[in-house]
Amino acid sequence: MKLKKKYKSIFFAILGLTILLTSCNKDDVKEVTAADEVVGLQKIDTLIKGNYTFYIYKKDTGNLVVGYNEVYIQLKNNVTGKYVEDATLSWKPLMHMTSMSHACPYSTINKVADTKTLYKGYFIFIMASSDMEYWEVTYDYTSGKDTLAEVTNRPTVVQSTGKIRYKSFKGVDNTSYFLALVNPTSPKVGTNDITAYLYKKVDMLTFSPAQNYTVEIDPRMPDMDNHTSPSNVNLTYDSTTGLYKGKLNLTMTGYWKINLIVRDASNTIQKGDSITSTTTASSIYFELEF
Numbered sequence: 001m002k003l004k005k006k007y008k009s010i011f012f013a014i015l016g017l018t019i020l021l022t023s024c025n026k027d028d029v030k031e032v033t034a035a036d037e038v039v040g041l042q043k044i045d046t047l048i049k050g051n052y053t054f055y056i057y058k059k060d061t062g063n064l065v066v067g068y069n070e071v072y073i074q075l076k077n078n079v080t081g082k083y084v085e086d087a088t089l090s091w092k093p094l095m096h097m098t099s100m101s102h103a104c105p106y107s108t109i110n111k112v113a114d115t116k117t118l119y120k121g122y123f124i125f126i127m128a129s130s131d132m133e134y135w136e137v138t139y140d141y142t143s144g145k146d147t148l149a150e151v152t153n154r155p156t157v158v159q160s161t162g163k164i165r166y167k168s169f170k171g172v173d174n175t176s177y178f179l180a181l182v183n184p185t186s187p188k189v190g191t192n193d194i195t196a197y198l199y200k201k202v203d204m205l206t207f208s209p210a211q212n213y214t215v216e217i218d219p220r221m222p223d224m225d226n227h228t229s230p231s232n233v234n235l236t237y238d239s240t241t242g243l244y245k246g247k248l249n250l251t252m253t254g255y256w257k258i259n260l261i262v263r264d265a266s267n268t269i270q271k272g273d274s275i276t277s278t279t280t281a282s283s284i285y286f287e288l289e290f
């Protein structure tokens with residue numbers, strides 16, 4: 001009898017403690033603000049139009065570059081002071097050159113998963129801008145058929161000075177191709193997920209994903225007798241994301257040249273060379289150093 005009572009009081013003590021802890025936790029839950037959702041991002045532009053402000057961000061510092069650029073957007077309603085959580089956003093890049101205009105490969109804009117106010121997409125810029133020739137990006141916020149805000153901006157696009165992560169080339173089919181490395185951004189020793197986008201030019205204003213190609217990889221260390229690594233997996237097309245995905249095995253730190261061969265859907269080599277005793281590098285490659 002006495003024992004039973006003791007167990008009962010222990011039970012209620014634990015129950016009470018649990019309720020106390022749970023309610024404490026509830027009080028500790030902090031609401032995620034719009035500012036929290038861009039922590040770690042760099043603001044590159046603030047574009048005001050009418051009642052709205054577009055805030056443009058990217059992950060790293062510096063300018064937009066020729067090649068792959070992930071771009072983030074927040075949209076603020078200046079009347080209410082609130083960030084728009086259900087925006088339909090679109091954009092359009094156009095390069096104004098002295099003799100003509102052209103676009104580049106770019107994505108649609110989608111909400112970043114698990115955020116309320118953050119949207120993202122990408123551009124693959126194919127040329128650097130200069131004083132005379134410039135990129136123009138038009139951002140649109142629409143609701144049904146109505147344009148609520150449209151703003152045009154002239155971002156600076158520079159040639160990347162880092163390792164090669166982008167390559168444009170003419171295929172044997174005489175089509176212009178644009179190949180941009182997305183990941184890895186921070187390579188590690190061992191197996192890395194490798195992803196890239198491959199687009200082709202349809203006309204000056206139209207670029208479409210090249211589908212069902214294969215991007216063969218042959219990673220080499222030129223400074224170490226051009227040795228390769230085992231267990232690499234060529235990149236194949238993922239129709240859900242539009243990305244080419246494969247596995248890249250980097251067996252040690254240092255400088256790696258990722259030699260590439262691009263084959264089309266009927267297995268014809270559009271560009272690239274196999275590495276042999278006389279051919280030490282392909283005509284197209286990415287570079288990584290870590």
Ligand SMILES: [Cu+2]
Pocket residue numbers: 095097102127133
């Ligand atoms: Cu151009």
